[in-house]
Amino acid sequence: MKQGTxxxxxxxxxxxxxxxxxxSINGQQKWxxxxxxxxxxxxxxxxxxxxxxxxxxxxxxxxxxYMRDTDSIEVFRLQAPVWEFKYGDLLGKIHIMHDAIxxxxxxxxxxxxxxxxxxxxxxNCTFPHLRPExxxxxxxxxxxxxxxxxxxxxxxxxxxxxxxxxxxxGAQFNELAKWVQYDNETGIFxxxxxxxxxxxxxxxxxxxxxxxxxxxxRTYKKIAEMGVDLVSKTQTNYxxxxxxxxxxxxxxxxxxxxxxxxMKTLAAEIKNFYHSFRPHQSPQDxxxxxxxxxxxxxxxxxxxxxxxxxxxxxxxxxPYIQIxxxxxxxP
Ligand SMILES: *[C@@H]1O[C@H](CO)[C@@H](O)[C@H](O)[C@H]1NC(C)=O
Ligand SMILES: *[C@@H]1O[C@H](CO)[C@@H](O)[C@H](O)[C@H]1NC(C)=O
Ligand SMILES: *[C@@H]1O[C@H](CO)[C@@H](O)[C@H](O)[C@H]1NC(C)=O
Ligand SMILES: *[C@@H]1O[C@H](CO)[C@@H](O)[C@H](O)[C@H]1NC(C)=O
Ligand SMILES: *[C@@H]1O[C@H](CO)[C@@H](O)[C@H](O)[C@H]1NC(C)=O
Ligand SMILES: *[C@@H]1O[C@H](CO)[C@@H](O)[C@H](O)[C@H]1NC(C)=O
Ligand SMILES: *[C@@H]1O[C@H](CO)[C@@H](O)[C@H](O)[C@H]1NC(C)=O
Numbered sequence: 001m002k003q004g005t006x007x008x009x010x011x012x013x014x015x016x017x018x019x020x021x022x023x024s025i026n027g028q029q030k031w032x033x034x035x036x037x038x039x040x041x042x043x044x045x046x047x048x049x050x051x052x053x054x055x056x057x058x059x060x061x062x063x064x065x066y067m068r069d070t071d072s073i074e075v076f077r078l079q080a081p082v083w084e085f086k087y088g089d090l091l092g093k094i095h096i097m098h099d100a101i102x103x104x105x106x107x108x109x110x111x112x113x114x115x116x117x118x119x120x121x122x123x124n125c126t127f128p129h130l131r132p133e134x135x136x137x138x139x140x141x142x143x144x145x146x147x148x149x150x151x152x153x154x155x156x157x158x159x160x161x162x163x164x165x166x167x168x169x170g171a172q173f174n175e176l177a178k179w180v181q182y183d184n185e186t187g188i189f190x191x192x193x194x195x196x197x198x199x200x201x202x203x204x205x206x207x208x209x210x211x212x213x214x215x216x217x218r219t220y221k222k223i224a225e226m227g228v229d230l231v232s233k234t235q236t237n238y239x240x241x242x243x244x245x246x247x248x249x250x251x252x253x254x255x256x257x258x259x260x261x262x263m264k265t266l267a268a269e270i271k272n273f274y275h276s277f278r279p280h281q282s283p284q285d286x287x288x289x290x291x292x293x294x295x296x297x298x299x300x301x302x303x304x305x306x307x308x309x310x311x312x313x314x315x316x317x318x319p320y321i322q323i324x325x326x327x328x329x330x331p
Contacts, residue, residue, distance in 0.1 A: 029250075032205045036308040037186040041144070044119060047129075048140035054119045055146035062184060064147050064177035065112075067105055071170030075223065076102030076151065077232060078113065080160030082122075095325035097160070097239045099216040102151045103173065111151045114180065116215030118143050118190050123286045125190035127277040128306070135267070136258035137274055139306065143190030145180055145215065165330065166230040168223060179222050183215075191307060195243045195314060199322065206248050206314075207307050213238040217328065224331040235327050242322045243303060245314035253310045270304045270311060294321050 067073060078100040100115035118125045120140040128137035156162040168176070191210040197203040208214070217238075220230055257263045257270065276296070277289045297303055303314040 032208045033307060033312075035187065035191070035208065035210055038188050039186070041142075041185050041188045044142055045138075045140070047131075047138065048120050048124070048142075050120050052121070054117075054144065055148065057150070058146045058148040062145070062147065062181060064180065065110075065149075066177075067170030067173045068107060069169065069171040069174070071108075071173070072106040073168050073170060073173045074102075074104040074106070074164055075166040075168060075228070075230070076104070077161060077163045077165045077236065078102050078115075078151070078156045080156050095237075095239055096323065097213075097325070099213045099238065100156075101216055101219055102156075102162070104151070105170070107170075110149060112147060112149055113151050114145065114147045114219070116143060116145045116184075116212050122192065123289070126192040126286070127289065128274055130271055130275060136254040137271060137306075139189075141189045141191075141306075143188070143210070145184040147177075147180070161234070163232060163234065165232050166223065166228050168226070168228045172223075172226045172228060175226065176219070176222060180219070183218065189309070192241055193243050193305065194240050195245055195248065195305060197246070198244055198317070199242070199319065206245065207305065207312075209241065213240075213328075217331075221331045230330040232330055236330055237325045238328050240324050240326060242324065243297075243305070243314060243316065244318070244320055244322070245303065245316045248305065248312045248314050251304070251311040251313055257311060273302065273304045290321065290323075297321065 079097050082096045082098045098115070098117070100113055102111060102113055104111040119142045124140040125143065128139045128141075131138050151162070153162060187210065189210065191207070193207065194205065194209040195207040196205045224230055251257060251266065251270075252263070258267050273296070276292055297316050297320050301316045303316050305312045305314055
């Protein structure tokens with residue numbers, strides 16, 4: 001067992017050097033690795049089937065209602081524990097929260113909720129499917145924006161937050177709507193993990209997550225850039241799911257890793273890494289998998305991160321994984 005691991009480490013470290021070398025030819029790697037934008041959102045693969053339909057009450061084509069330029073639109077900060085409406089507040093206690101933004105038109109008195117989330121749930125965005133007929137792990141990891149009429153006050157207020165944080169004009173809202181559609185078309189995959197060098201807030205961030213709270217931060221930033229003041233009376237905390245590692249090394253994409261026999265060992269190692277973590281139906285299963293991944297990572301100190309549809313090796317170090325609920329101020 002020990003012997004096998006040592007041999008594997010040797011083969012892998014050889015490969016990492018090679019790969020790192022080929023990547024660094026273009027000069028210094030930029031950290032955090034920029035999230036890749038696409039020119040349009042591709043159709044989802046029919047293999048990915050949502051257990052719960054995405055955005056059931058939103059407009060099918062993602063249209064956002066047009067507001068009169070002179071309208072005054074209130075902006076709300078919305079936060080509630082993930083799935084808590086279904087499973088009690090277990091996840092609320094460890095602060096896995098979902099974030100959204102609310103809007104209310106003064107002229108029409110209609111209100112709206114805008115959020116960004118996984119098309120096929122968190123488990124599918126965090127762990128791939130190992131399909132026997134395919135060489136490479138298969139990811140159902142798209143995320144998207146959902147805009148729909150109504151704000152469910154009870155849902156947000158009872159175990160979370162519903163707070164007015166600002167006011168914008170109808171013209172500003174219409175500009176924001178265009179930006180959201182652009183952001184939604186070009187930012188297509190969900191990323192659960194934030195990867196950094198250590199828990200010190202000043203440490204290097206290797207990869208940023210791309211999730212519901214990042215969408216909310218981008219939107220607030222856009223609103224602030226339009227000259228709107230955003231103010232909260234309470235601390236604005238958000239969930240972050242961290243991995244801690246030394247400097248990551250680039251491994252390759254599906255075709256370079258899983259399409260070449262020379263990379264067979266690495267391909268097998270990545271599949272083996274993901275083998276025990278199959279996508280899950282329930283949040284309890286997801287939390288169990290986080291514990292499993294924690295054990296595996298502590299023992300082997302390896303993590304294979306999938307980011308921008310490419311694989312990276314993370315040389316993991318203590319405290320390995322952390323879920324925090326920390327303050328990120330409004331812009
Ligand atoms: C995750 O993806 C699989 C494969 O498409 C699907 O069967 C399952 O329903 C998805 N899980 C959820 C919770 O949507
Ligand atoms: C974002 O894209 C998804 C997937 O194509 C779509 O269902 C949704 O309506 C879009 N949302 C917005 C606000 O454009
Ligand atoms: C949103 O509209 C619904 C339906 O009119 C109303 O019950 C609710 O209180 C409104 N919420 C906010 C935050 O404006
Ligand atoms: C808030 O949490 C309590 C306690 O877990 C739960 O019974 C209640 O249904 C939750 N409320 C909402 C609106 O989800
Ligand atoms: C982080 O950097 C800031 C500014 O350089 C400094 O004031 C602060 O003490 C640092 N924090 C830690 C924990 O090192
Ligand atoms: C995978 O990487 C190779 C080498 O960098 C590149 O030529 C190829 O276009 C990439 N494939 C995809 C699907 O991005
Ligand atoms: C919110 O974040 C701050 C600073 O990051 C932290 O001190 C505080 O305990 C957090 N609040 C909760 C309820 O976790």
